Amino acid sequence: MSVARESIELLGQLARILWFEGTRHGLRDREWMALRFLSRANRFSRTPSALASYVGTTRGTASFIINELERLGYLERKPSAEDKRSVMLNVTQPGRKFLARDPVKALVDALGVLDQDSKLHFRDTLRHVLDQSDEADRKHHADVCKRCIFLREDRTTIAGKTVVEFTCRLFRAGIAEAETDLLCTSFEHHRP
Ligand code: SF4
Structure with missing residues (x-):
């Protein structure tokens, strides 16, 4: 097997830590992905449509994800400073604190050494x-x-x-x- 193919197959196995059935610490994989993204996104991308594009889902599914994160107190919507008709999604302090429990932390720690x-x-x-x-x-x-x-x-x-x-x-x-x-x-x- 070529090294390139072997590397991509290993990447596929690593992806199982990112994509999982059920929940981890109360969030589904896409909710984790959304929270992670919004904590690092710039002001142009902290919008429902940019989130849908990043997670690779429809606006409707992105809206469910936003509602759930908002219900848990990890996210808040604010009118956009760029366009008053749009909302900006901001990760709250509890949301940033909760990211310490991110399931990808195991991968980050493995690379960190x-x-x-x-x-x-x-x-x-x-x-x-x-x-x-x-x-x-x-x-x-x-x-x-x-x-x-x-x-x-x-x-x-x-x-x-x-x-x-x-x-x-x-x-x-x-x-x-x-x-x-x-x-x-x-x-x-x-x-x-
Ligand atoms: S489109 Fe503009 S805001 Fe977005 S990455 Fe490029 S320079 Fe930055």
Whole structure:
């Protein structure tokens, strides 16, 4: 068996920790996925439609997931600052605390003991596979601003100090530096 095929088969077995029957700590796998995503999503992606796209479900199913997370006190809806007709989904403090019980923690801990180079190599390998799979399926996975073709970076030097400003060319909005590490479902990667 080729190393590439063996790796993907191992990935498939790891996926069983992400996708499971029933509940873990009271949440179904898709509810965990939604809570995990919303805790890391930027302001453009903390919406019901972006959540549906990330989880790979219909707006109706996403709405059930949102209602359940809201009922448990892990999520709250607020009017969007960008568009008053839309809502923004925010993970509450209890929701962030609850994420410490995330079933994927076992995987994170297993990777955590590796040296930094191995962790970076593992992450970059998965990104490469996702980028290539996007090409094949003509779709886009969610990823961070700092890898996105729409992020513009402007550097100016004022009194000897360099100031960096980020702008999203898709949403025509400023992006704070801390936001460049958050997930976005409108992300597009650079193509060679
Ligand atoms: S730069 Fe890309 S990833 Fe960032 S907000 Fe804009 S579309 Fe999303």
